[in-house]
Amino acid sequence: MEVKISVVVITYNEEKNIGRCLTSVKGVADDIVVVDSYSSDDTEKICREHGARFIQHTFHSHIDQKNWAINQAKYPHILSLDADESLSERLKESVLAAKSNWEYDGYFFNRLTNYCGEWIRHTTWYPSRKLRLWDSRKGKWGGINPHDKYLLDKGAVKKFLKGDLLHYSYYNISEHVKQLNSFSSIQANAYFEKGRKASYLSIILHTGWRFFKEYFLRLGILDGHYGLIISKNSAHETFLKYSKLRNYWIEARRK
Numbered sequence: 047m048e049v050k051i052s053v054v055v056i057t058y059n060e061e062k063n064i065g066r067c068l069t070s071v072k073g074v075a076d077d078i079v080v081v082d083s084y085s086s087d088d089t090e091k092i093c094r095e096h097g098a099r100f101i102q103h104t105f106h107s108h109i110d111q112k113n114w115a116i117n118q119a120k121y122p123h124i125l126s127l128d129a130d131e132s133l134s135e136r137l138k139e140s141v142l143a144a145k146s147n148w149e150y151d152g153y154f155f156n157r158l159t160n161y162c163g164e165w166i167r168h169t170t171w172y173p174s175r176k177l178r179l180w181d182s183r184k185g186k187w188g189g190i191n192p193h194d195k196y197l198l199d200k201g202a203v204k205k206f207l208k209g210d211l212l213h214y215s216y217y218n219i220s221e222h223v224k225q226l227n228s229f230s231s232i233q234a235n236a237y238f239e240k241g242r243k244a245s246y247l248s249i250i251l252h253t254g255w256r257f258f259k260e261y262f263l264r265l266g267i268l269d270g271h272y273g274l275i276i277s278k279n280s281a282h283e284t285f286l287k288y289s290k291l292r293n294y295w296i297e298a299r300r301k
Contacts, residue, residue, distance in 0.1 A: 050076040052119035060129035068096035070132035081115040137209025151202035152180035158210040234290035257281035
């Protein structure tokens, strides 16, 4: 069965990335909707130049925003991308093939990340499989903010597509450090709301395990200088997440 595809993207001040993202889906998208959190840069101008429907909506969380965005799409078959992502030519071919002969409820593929100008082919960053093409009547966004993921309904079937989703993550290390501080706060708050706790020992064990896993088990060592930085920063984000979680409980007891 041939289907029409709506490409859905959420944005906030993404003038650096959004043009590349939207260019990559030309020939794939029958509808492009961008849900923006009131950007102050040229994001809107660039989106409209690419023929996207541009809708502004207050951001509450990644999960809420993406579920709301799905409802703005014209078609139920969704290709969901972040503004800093784009389709490789091989993945574009695979998506077009799935579009012309839709047989599954969802399709997933590998994401390849560019970090400070270098492609990272190890650590948990690659292969990082993402479910981004699906029938929106068969699931919804879930997970734990800010690391959302699309959850297909029980019994839904999915297929792996060849080709990489290209992810242009951080242009410098300072951006990464700023983001991991922000994300660790969001994760710690989400854990706190779920009643999870963290001891001194768990902080140490989780942090040490994360570095060992990234650098040695997932071969970050083979990515050289940036493999070391990513492994170290991933461990630091884990340290911050559980440390902030512990601090939330300390503050709650004081109150």
